[in-house]
Amino acid sequence: MVQRRRHPAPPSLTREPGQTRESNWTNWAGTYSVQPQRRARPGSADEVSEVIRVAAEDELSVKAVGAGHSFTDIAITRGVLVELDRLRGVLSADPSTGLVTIAAGTTLRELSPLLWQAGLALPNLGDIDAQTISGAISTGTHGTGQSFPGLAAQVRALQLVLADGRIVDCSPEHCPDLFDAARVGLGALGIITTVTLQCVPAFALRAVEAPAALEAVLEGLANTVQNTDHFEFYWFPHTKRVLTKANIRLPADTELDPVGRVKGWRDDEFLANSTFEVVNRLTSAAPALTRRANQVAARALTPRQYTDRSYRVFTSNRRVRFREMEYALPRKSLAYVLSEIEAWLARSGERIGFPVEVRFTAADDIPLSTAYGRASCYIAVHQYHRRPFDRYFSAVEKIARSVQGRPHWGKLHYQSADELAPLYPRYADFLAVRDRVDPQRRFGNDYLRRVLGS
Numbered sequence: 001m002v003q004r005r006r007h008p009a010p011p012s013l014t015r016e017p018g019q020t021r022e023s024n025w026t027n028w029a030g031t032y033s034v035q036p037q038r039r040a041r042p043g044s045a046d047e048v049s050e051v052i053r054v055a056a057e058d059e060l061s062v063k064a065v066g067a068g069h070s071f072t073d074i075a076i077t078r079g080v081l082v083e084l085d086r087l088r089g090v091l092s093a094d095p096s097t098g099l100v101t102i103a104a105g106t107t108l109r110e111l112s113p114l115l116w117q118a119g120l121a122l123p124n125l126g127d128i129d130a131q132t133i134s135g136a137i138s139t140g141t142h143g144t145g146q147s148f149p150g151l152a153a154q155v156r157a158l159q160l161v162l163a164d165g166r167i168v169d170c171s172p173e174h175c176p177d178l179f180d181a182a183r184v185g186l187g188a189l190g191i192i193t194t195v196t197l198q199c200v201p202a203f204a205l206r207a208v209e210a211p212a213a214l215e216a217v218l219e220g221l222a223n224t225v226q227n228t229d230h231f232e233f234y235w236f237p238h239t240k241r242v243l244t245k246a247n248i249r250l251p252a253d254t255e256l257d258p259v260g261r262v263k264g265w266r267d268d269e270f271l272a273n274s275t276f277e278v279v280n281r282l283t284s285a286a287p288a289l290t291r292r293a294n295q296v297a298a299r300a301l302t303p304r305q306y307t308d309r310s311y312r313v314f315t316s317n318r319r320v321r322f323r324e325m326e327y328a329l330p331r332k333s334l335a336y337v338l339s340e341i342e343a344w345l346a347r348s349g350e351r352i353g354f355p356v357e358v359r360f361t362a363a364d365d366i367p368l369s370t371a372y373g374r375a376s377c378y379i380a381v382h383q384y385h386r387r388p389f390d391r392y393f394s395a396v397e398k399i400a401r402s403v404q405g406r407p408h409w410g411k412l413h414y415q416s417a418d419e420l421a422p423l424y425p426r427y428a429d430f431l432a433v434r435d436r437v438d439p440q441r442r443f444g445n446d447y448l449r450r451v452l453g454s
């Protein structure tokens with residue numbers, strides 16, 4: 001039986017006499033920090049293999065880190081922390097098939113402009129592009145759009161270095177069970193060195209953003225989601241207001257009409273970043289002001305439309321630090337879950353300044369994907385990094401669990417293996433692959449022990 005744990009305290013290590021330790025590594029959200037025994041920056045698959053071999057000799061665990069943008073301790077290791085920033089760039093791109101092979105440490109921010117130059121694009125992206133491609137797929141990163149699954153569903157082949165040092169190329173044809181599991185592999189199966197993605201012809205997006213009433217959006221939701229390529233909305237807690245975002249796909253040669261400098265600065269930098277930081281500091285000191293601040297924010301965002309390259313519309317900068325939990329839900333449960341959160345906020349007296357983000361994706365067939373076998377709706381709750389999140393997130397988790405919600409692997413949650421296993425029909429298949437390729441848990445860490453049971 002796996003122990004159910006609260007959000008665990010960040011692991012801290014004391015320096016042992018005579019041992020040289022590396023400097024601290026901290027994730028973006030500041031939720032976890034660790035001092036690994038060693039850091040490695042291999043520049044090839046062979047060097048990754050050597051790092052693993054030497055770590056095994058020293059009986060150290062090994063963990064690849066991407067951009068550190070997971071809120072959980074999924075990327076934490078006390079052993080050898082492997083940074084892949086020397087493995088970057090596009091290795092091959094075939095515009096006729098759309099197949100592109102990239103080095104594992106490439107960030108989405110680096111990748112998208114390179115794809116655009118080749119007349120290609122990723123069909124969908126999440127809110128930001130700071131992540132590495134391997135980090136993003138490993139936790140099931142997704143965007144929104146009812147016909148579009150998460151990023152991992154675009155993977156056509158992977159090169160992995162396994163715990164015994166072997167370099168394996170896997171795809172639906174070669175080592176299909178390893179390929180199947182490793183697309184959302186939680187960093188548990190090996191170190192990815194290359195990723196082959198199915199891309200699509202480059203496209204532009206027309207973005208239509210507008211404030212609206214929550215009730216009206218929920219009423220027309222099925223239609224809106226069905227008829228909009230990429231639809232999402234942000235609900236401002238303690239109000240009945242939302243901001244809707246609809247992105248419509250257009251050919252790449254459409255005349256672009258990017259967000260105006262002044263308006264872009266006003267909405268993105270001023271309202272979403274700089275001012276939002278000040279508002280959060282203020283409401284942290286005086287939580288009673290939160291409701292009023294949310295009302296003002298919901299009204300301040302006026303409608304806007306713009307057209308730009310797809311990746312520039314999908315992603316934006318997030319400079320205000322926050323903590324996040326996100327649950328994948330069956331679509332039909334959304335209205336119930338939102339109303340339960342609203343009722344809990346009213347009952348509890350908790351004041352939340354961050355909007356709740358709601359997105360939609362297609363189902364996929366990846367064993368540990370949060371959208372496995374079901375078209376999903378994602379509901380993400382956030383809290384400013386200087387404010388406590390535990391009570392709010394626990395309450396939301398309880399509601400999401402009551403409708404068989406599955407937590408995002410890279411975002412905070414309190415679930416452990418015995419609770420997660422029944423949510424994933426192919427959970428046992430994943431464990432079987434892991435037992436075969438990493439019987440000694442070379443890639444293990446506290447997070448994986450919690451969510452996979454060993």
Ligand SMILES: Cc1cc2nc3c(=O)[nH]c(=O)nc-3n(C[C@H](O)[C@H](O)[C@H](O)COP(=O)(O)OP(=O)(O)OC[C@H]3O[C@@H](n4cnc5c(N)ncnc54)[C@H](O)[C@@H]3O)c2cc1C
Pocket residue numbers: 028029063064065066067068069070071074075084104105125126127128130131132133134135136137138139140141142143186187188190191192193318408410411
């Ligand atoms: C501001 C912000 C916005 C976000 N927006 C979204 C969003 O819109 N949609 C969404 O779904 N998620 C979102 N996330 C979550 C984020 O996409 C995931 O947590 C993602 O995994 C982070 O990628 P990373 O490169 O930082 O990986 P890390 O967090 O560094 O690592 C994640 C996992 O990948 C493993 N890993 C990394 N590289 C390799 C490798 N080469 N081989 C094997 N395993 C590897 C690590 O060991 C770890 O298990 C957001 C996070 C933040 C902080």
